[in-house]
Amino acid sequence: MFDGHLLSVLIWLPIIGGFVLLGFGNERAAAARWSALAVALLTLLASAPLYTGFHTDTAAMQFVERAAWVPTLKSQFYVGVDGISMPLVLLTTFTTVLVVIAAFGSVEKRVTQYLAAFLILEGSMIGVFVALDAILFYVFWEVMLVPMFIIIGIWGGPRRVYATIKFFLYTFLGSLLMLVALIFLYLKSGSYDLLVFQRLALTHHEQVLIFLAFFAAFAVKVPMWPVHTWLPDAHVEAPTGGSVILAAVMLKMGGYGFLRLSLPIVPDGARTLDWLMIGLSLTAVVYIGFVALVQQDMKKLIAYSSIAHMGFVTLGMFIGFRIAGTTGRQTGIEMGLDGSIVQMISHGLVSSAMFLCVGVLYDRMHTREIKAYGGVVNTMPRFAVFMVLFAMANSGLPVTSGFVGEFLVMLASFKASVWFAFFAGTTLVLGAAYTLWLVKRVIFGPVANDHVAALKDLGGREFLVLGVLAAAVLGLGVYPAPLLDVLRASTQQLAAQLIMTKLGP
Amino acid sequence: MIPFTVNDYEASLHYALPEIFLGLAACAILLLDLFVAGPNRRWTGVLAVIALLVTAALVIVQPLDSPVLALGEMYQLDRMAQILKVAVLVIVAVVFVYSIDYLRRRALLKGEYFVLGLFATLGMLVLISAASFITLYLGLELMSLCMYAMVAFDRDSGRSAESAIKFFVLGSLASGTLLYGMSIVYGMTGSLQLAAIAGALEHQALGDNIGLLFGIAFIIVGIGFKMGAVPFHMWIPDVYEGSPTCVTLFIGSAPEIAGFALAIRILAQALGFSQPEWSQMLVVLAVLSMGIGNVVAIAQTNLKRMFAYSTISHVGFILLGILSGTALGYAASMYYVITYVIVATGAFGMILLLSRQGFEAEQITDFKGLFSRSPWFAGMMAIFMLSFAGVPPLVGFWAKLGVIQAVVGVNYTWLAVVAVLFAVVGAYYYLRIIKLMMFDEPTDAERLDGSALMRIVLSGNALLAFGLGVLPGTLIALCQRAMQ
Numbered sequence: 001m002f003d004g005h006l007l008s009v010l011i012w013l014p015i016i017g018g019f020v021l022l023g024f025g026n027e028r029a030a031a032a033r034w035s036a037l038a039v040a041l042l043t044l045l046a047s048a049p050l051y052t053g054f055h056t057d058t059a060a061m062q063f064v065e066r067a068a069w070v071p072t073l074k075s076q077f078y079v080g081v082d083g084i085s086m087p088l089v090l091l092t093t094f095t096t097v098l099v100v101i102a103a104f105g106s107v108e109k110r111v112t113q114y115l116a117a118f119l120i121l122e123g124s125m126i127g128v129f130v131a132l133d134a135i136l137f138y139v140f141w142e143v144m145l146v147p148m149f150i151i152i153g154i155w156g157g158p159r160r161v162y163a164t165i166k167f168f169l170y171t172f173l174g175s176l177l178m179l180v181a182l183i184f185l186y187l188k189s190g191s192y193d194l195l196v197f198q199r200l201a202l203t204h205h206e207q208v209l210i211f212l213a214f215f216a217a218f219a220v221k222v223p224m225w226p227v228h229t230w231l232p233d234a235h236v237e238a239p240t241g242g243s244v245i246l247a248a249v250m251l252k253m254g255g256y257g258f259l260r261l262s263l264p265i266v267p268d269g270a271r272t273l274d275w276l277m278i279g280l281s282l283t284a285v286v287y288i289g290f291v292a293l294v295q296q297d298m299k300k301l302i303a304y305s306s307i308a309h310m311g312f313v314t315l316g317m318f319i320g321f322r323i324a325g326t327t328g329r330q331t332g333i334e335m336g337l338d339g340s341i342v343q344m345i346s347h348g349l350v351s352s353a354m355f356l357c358v359g360v361l362y363d364r365m366h367t368r369e370i371k372a373y374g375g376v377v378n379t380m381p382r383f384a385v386f387m388v389l390f391a392m393a394n395s396g397l398p399v400t401s402g403f404v405g406e407f408l409v410m411l412a413s414f415k416a417s418v419w420f421a422f423f424a425g426t427t428l429v430l431g432a433a434y435t436l437w438l439v440k441r442v443i444f445g446p447v448a449n450d451h452v453a454a455l456k457d458l459g460g461r462e463f464l465v466l467g468v469l470a471a472a473v474l475g476l477g478v479y480p481a482p483l484l485d486v487l488r489a490s491t492q493q494l495a496a497q498l499i500m501t502k503l504g505p
Numbered sequence: 506m507i508p509f510t511v512n513d514y515e516a517s518l519h520y521a522l523p524e525i526f527l528g529l530a531a532c533a534i535l536l537l538d539l540f541v542a543g544p545n546r547r548w549t550g551v552l553a554v555i556a557l558l559v560t561a562a563l564v565i566v567q568p569l570d571s572p573v574l575a576l577g578e579m580y581q582l583d584r585m586a587q588i589l590k591v592a593v594l595v596i597v598a599v600v601f602v603y604s605i606d607y608l609r610r611r612a613l614l615k616g617e618y619f620v621l622g623l624f625a626t627l628g629m630l631v632l633i634s635a636a637s638f639i640t641l642y643l644g645l646e647l648m649s650l651c652m653y654a655m656v657a658f659d660r661d662s663g664r665s666a667e668s669a670i671k672f673f674v675l676g677s678l679a680s681g682t683l684l685y686g687m688s689i690v691y692g693m694t695g696s697l698q699l700a701a702i703a704g705a706l707e708h709q710a711l712g713d714n715i716g717l718l719f720g721i722a723f724i725i726v727g728i729g730f731k732m733g734a735v736p737f738h739m740w741i742p743d744v745y746e747g748s749p750t751c752v753t754l755f756i757g758s759a760p761e762i763a764g765f766a767l768a769i770r771i772l773a774q775a776l777g778f779s780q781p782e783w784s785q786m787l788v789v790l791a792v793l794s795m796g797i798g799n800v801v802a803i804a805q806t807n808l809k810r811m812f813a814y815s816t817i818s819h820v821g822f823i824l825l826g827i828l829s830g831t832a833l834g835y836a837a838s839m840y841y842v843i844t845y846v847i848v849a850t851g852a853f854g855m856i857l858l859l860s861r862q863g864f865e866a867e868q869i870t871d872f873k874g875l876f877s878r879s880p881w882f883a884g885m886m887a888i889f890m891l892s893f894a895g896v897p898p899l900v901g902f903w904a905k906l907g908v909i910q911a912v913v914g915v916n917y918t919w920l921a922v923v924a925v926l927f928a929v930v931g932a933y934y935y936l937r938i939i940k941l942m943m944f945d946e947p948t949d950a951e952r953l954d955g956s957a958l959m960r961i962v963l964s965g966n967a968l969l970a971f972g973l974g975v976l977p978g979t980l981i982a983l984c985q986r987a988m989q
Binding site: 071 | 880891896897898902903906909910913914918921922925926928929932933936937939940943944976977978981982985
């Protein structure tokens with residue numbers, strides 16, 4: 001289908017759909033809801049051939065499209081996917097459908113514009129994952145900020161304006177520094193092709209500076225400690241759908257950026273600074289784990305838990321240099337990379353589920369304070385089942401998707417040093433502590449007050465959304481092989497790029 | 506390319522046909538205006554727009570295989586001149602369309618606005634095509650004098666009169682400084698002709714002669730003033746705020762293009778061999794302009810003042826391309842100035858659209874809740890603001906990309922980093938406008954008025970900023986070819 005234009009369809013279908021939707025006006029809300037769902041489902045369907053038609057035996061880019069775009073800048077409309085980006089594209093199309101369904105009952109204000117913003121956001125996020133031209137990548141990277149800015153600003157909570165401007169400026173600053181680095185690489189190589197950048201020889205000094213510029217962009221997006229402070233604010237103020245997309249997909253942009261740009265383009269710079277990356281990752285895991293423990297607001301707690309989990313993701317990526325140092329072999333590096341990508345996908349599913357769960361409670365009680373709840377299991381038994389399942393996944397219980405990624409990263413850190421594994425291992429304790437304590441306080445115990453006593457259990461729509469997510473979380477946990485197969489060739493190649501040096505004049 | 510010199514006088518006139526036509530048309534409109542009165546004055550504006558568009562057409566059809574020197578080597582026509590002239594003419598035409606309604610509602614609809622505007626435009630065309638210091642100065646003064654008068658156009662307003670005096674005194678001072686610098690350069694090189702000055706610098710190795718540097722410093726002061734670069738920017742906020750908004754729109758748009766032409770003609774064309782010297786001066790101006798412009802803009806509550814400081818910061822970015830001293834850098838600056846003016850015209854057009862009889866929408870809070878009043882025009886304003894901020898895929902992004910690429914290309918990477926840091930500061934106050942429009946509730950429920958023509962042109966203006974952002978290739982290529 002689409003004869004080699006599949007990725008263009010995936011980018012433009014939701015974007016054009018979103019703009020058409022804007023023309024509906026807010027009076028025809030029902031029509032807008034169903035059309036948005038149709039567009040999101042079509043995009044999901046259209047993304048299925050990415051998986052079925054994917055060749056797992058090669059690390060080369062697949063579904064490649066190239067068209068002239070800005071010839072004077074030698075910038076092209078050049079897109080393609082490999083094993084790293086393909087699962088992230090599927091994650092995007094999948095969560096967007098869920099967000100659109102979740103909006104059916106819970107969003108009343110300016111529905112059409114809300115849904116249109118999400119569709120435009122979906123197209124630009126897919127654009128980031130598939131772009132192989134640096135300018136195209138940068139354009140989608142920035143475009144993505146605008147709908148999110150508007151989503152938080154219009155449909156967010158009381159401090160939404162502060163949160164959304166902070167979100168925008170933080171990310172804008174980081175990405176402009178990345179732009180300077182990309183321009184530098186262009187002037188060196190004479191092209192904006194990311195794959196050409198990967199082959200370009202650079203001096204050590206240049207590599208370190210470029211790494212730092214990339215770091216500014218990606219660390220903010222991941223977010224890594226200490227530039228994470230925008231995330232709890234943005235999450236708390238964002239509407240449920242905004243939180244879901246933010247946690248599920250937008251946080252993955254940072255990790256993806258490290259994998260696609262930092263590691264292969266400036267491996268020697270990354271090797272020099274890996275102590276920084278590992279240190280910050282472990283700080284996120286340990287320190288942010290403690291911070292999550294004391295949160296009073298459910299969304300804030302999940303937001304901090306996201307930061308801790310993303311610490312695991314970056315740890316898995318950068319531990320490889322230490323493994324190469326101690327064992328001199330490539331297998332452990334691949335394990336770390338596999339682990340961090342699986343962790344990204346899993347976190348995408350689990351954290352969206354958690355935010356949706358909070359959304360379910362918030363729609364009924366209009367508060368996210370943990371104290372306001374207690375004994376929800378008595379009035380919402382079906383909801384309690386889901387919430388407990390996702391909480392388990394969040395703390396990395398085996399047979400859930402959360403386990404696979406954490407386990408791989410832990411194994412890899414053991415190969416590097418017992419101490420790294422020890423600090424990374426604290427997440428098993430801390431993660432379990434803050435998630436299970438949350439569940440204990442909200443779900444279990446006696447019914448806390450009259451409001452909780454009056455709660456109604458999940459409706460059909462909510463059940464559908466959470467059920468699909470539960471199936472995905474369990475499926476990936478029990479049988480992760482399909483995902484690992486897709487990753488294998490690409491992570492092998494990336495691991496090989498990591499241990500080679502590309503120092504040059 | 507070596508310019509082709511036309512010695513025959515009649516053939517020379519042929520190349521200056523657009524300027525001659527515009528001058529005659531302005532005189533004719535001045536006379537015709539005597540015979541119309543009241544609301545019919547609108548037709549003066551329409552005639553002026555037609556005259557501008559016809560002139561633009563005359564510029565476009567001029568055949569040009571290689572650069573031409575004509576009228577006793579005082580006048581030149583090259584690709585850059587052609588593109589800049591078309592940009593100036595079209596922008597002024599759009600400005601006039603935006604102004605007609607505004608002037609009528611304030612009982613200011615007089616022919617003088619259009620006639621002065623036309624003569625100022627003629628000055629810009631002469632400046633853009635100048636091949637000698639004399640023509641350059643003539644064009645500059647014709648433009649400036651008309652603009653001084655336009656600022657004082659609302660003659661009963663004390664504020665306008667004050668701005669006009671300020672503008673006039675400071676402007677004359679700057680013109681004097683520029684002229685002084687030119688005379689020193691003339692003394693050193695013995696010529697007023699741009700190409701001859703360049704030749705003299707090349708053959709006599711005068712590039713870093715102290716006397717010449719003295720002249721260059723004065724010239725830079727003059728250029729800095731006309732473009733509005735810090736520390737010669739003081740007039741901009743007051744003049745922007747004090748003028749009737751449609752005059753602010755005029756001053757803030759096309760003259761920026763003329764200022765750019767002035768810089769290129771003098772610095773690149775005549776003094777290109779002293780580039781290492783003047784580019785260091787421009788580095789200082791650029792950093793100060795980006796810094797002070799962006800930081801001070803945050804503190805403004807008056808939209809016109811905010812745009813004034815935003816202009817100053819954009820001038821800093823335009824200087825980045827010029828100071829790189831490469832053909833690509835000049836092209837990047839040219840692209841920047843053209844696209845900046847397109848967006849600035851639209852942004853001021855929005856103020857005019859929101860203003861009504863007895864009400865000026867010049868406080869930033871007047872944009873509160875525009876999204877509820879008119880989602881379409883809130884969207885248009887959002888396009889203008891995001892484009893100013895340099896967010897892709899809008900046209901402002903490609904402009905910033907170009908100039909940053911130019912400075913990184915000449916190993917000024919630190920300057921690129923400074924520029925992007927200030928761009929982030931700038932993003933804040935543009936976002937604040939979007940925040941007011943989209944996230945706040947309106948305090949003013951009046952419907953927007955404004956003629957259908959104005960609405961269509963304004964929408965077209967915003968869609969152009971969007972379209973040029975999605976497909977930027979053609980205009981970038983045009984600018985690069987013009988600077989080869």
